[in-house]
Amino acid sequence: MRRRHFIGLGVGGAMLLSAPARAQPAKTYRLGYLALLPGEDKSLAKPLLQRLDELGYHRGVNMILDYRSAEGRAERLPQLAAELVRTAPDLVIAGFGTLAPKAAMAASSKIPVVFTSVGDPIGAGLISSLSQPGGNATGLSGQASDITAKRLQLLEDLIPGKNLIAVLGNPDTPYTALALRQVKTAAATMGQPLVVFEARTAEQLPTAIEAVISSGATSLLLLEDPVLLGAKQQTIQLVTKARLPAIYGARDYVEAGGLISYGPDQRQMSRRAAEYVDKILKGASPANLPVEQPTTFELIVNLKTAKDLGLEIPATLLARADEVIE
The missing domain is CATH 3.40.50.2300 (Response regulator)
Structure with missing residues (x-):
């Protein structure tokens, strides 16, 4: 829709x-x-x-x-x-x-x-x-300088409260290094607790997701780069199995069964x-x-995935969505 x-x-x-x-x-x-x-x-x-x-x-x-x-x-x-x-x-x-x-x-x-x-x-x-x-x-x-802060806010809208958010990315890419600095700054301003995990290859993803689960994080923010984007189907399967609400930067993840994306x-x-x-x-x-x-972005929500996770998407967030997949 x-x-x-x-x-x-x-x-x-x-x-x-x-x-x-x-x-x-x-x-x-x-x-x-x-x-x-x-x-x-x-x-x-x-x-x-x-x-x-x-x-x-x-x-x-x-x-x-x-x-x-x-x-x-x-x-x-x-x-x-x-x-x-x-x-x-x-x-x-x-x-x-x-x-x-x-x-x-x-x-x-x-x-x-x-x-x-x-x-x-x-x-x-x-x-x-x-x-x-x-x-x-x-x-x-x-x-863009404020995109990671908005993704953090979207996760808080999904799961209210200052719950622990996991951030996963490949630290070897310039984008991830920059985005990680920005997300840490935004989290400090918001009073949002974070825990950071790394995956440099697709083979490291299962171990990284297991570590996210063990940390007690209630949601995940993925800082995708070409390596991780190339493994999007594997990422979606691991996150779904873990029943972990996650936000992505590319709509490809949501079209593949991810929960929510916010990005250009x-x-x-x-x-x-x-x-x-x-x-x-x-x-x-x-x-x-x-x-x-x-300077403007699209917000994509997968309602089927939300239902599978037992997660109710707030009406205010749905109203802001550019596209809802049902």
């Missing part, structure tokens, strides 16, 4: 306006797409390609797209990035997360790179600043990334195109 759907994206000091559909470009462009996660060509890449089509770039007509996926194996990214560079693309699109754009930039400092969703592009060393990236890469960041609309971000591609192909420099950060 769709309640409402909107997203706005702010820029560090500037805003890129959505470009109207244009006449088909005369030149044939060659683009590379580098993905870490399996199946990005059937998920995040689809809205990007749809938007490119609307802008006049048609596969097999005036656009060649070389797609490479590491299928979740990060160690394959450098080789795949080198393969893409050898095709002499006009631009490389980097899929979800930080590792794909890092590999693309390491393979070439001259070919423009557009990243579709990086949690902390400054901390990852991809750009100099949001307003002036300064190198050959720019794009979309999925991080990744599909809309992918469409915005296509507009960066269009601007760069038409002569803009990535060094001067500000990186966008989200």
Whole structure:
């Protein structure tokens, strides 16, 4: 049941306006797409390609797209990035997360790179600043300063009282390191007790969830990165078995059976990334195109999962939801 759907994206000091559909470009462009996660060509890449089509770039007509996926194996990214560079693309699109754009930039400092969703592009060393990236890469960041505080508040709305909340993430990623600092600051301000657990690989998830249960935490906040997102089905199964209410940043988890998510609309971000591609192909420099950060978010609730957990979702929270899955 769709309640409402909107997203706005702010820029560090500037805003890129959505470009109207244009006449088909005369030149044939060659683009590379580098993905870490399996199946990005059937998920995040689809809205990007749809938007490119609307802008006049048609596969097999005036656009060649070389797609490479590491299928979740990060160690394959450098080789795949080198393969893409050898095709002499006009631009490389980097899929979800930080590792794909890092590999693309390491393979070439001259070919423009557009990243579709990086949690902390400054901390990852991809750009100099949001307003002036300064190198050959720019794009979309999925991080906002107050998002973790809002997720904590949503968990408190679900389970009233200052109950212990577990936070689970991969500390090796820049996004998680930044988000963890923010969630600790927010928890201190709210007087919310936290306990933090780590999972660097999918294989570490069962042990981490067992530790969460043993801690006595009544709910879980997951700080997803590409590694953990690639293991979302396993995560959902473990959390469901533990009967642990959990909040996620990506709607994919809720669609897979998770309880609730709050975060940017990744599909809309992918469409915005296509507009960066269009601007760069038409002569803009990535060094001067500000990186966008989200300013509005979508709240997705899975009522079936809530029922299975024996959890009643407050009416006020349901009224705020952008989408309710029944």
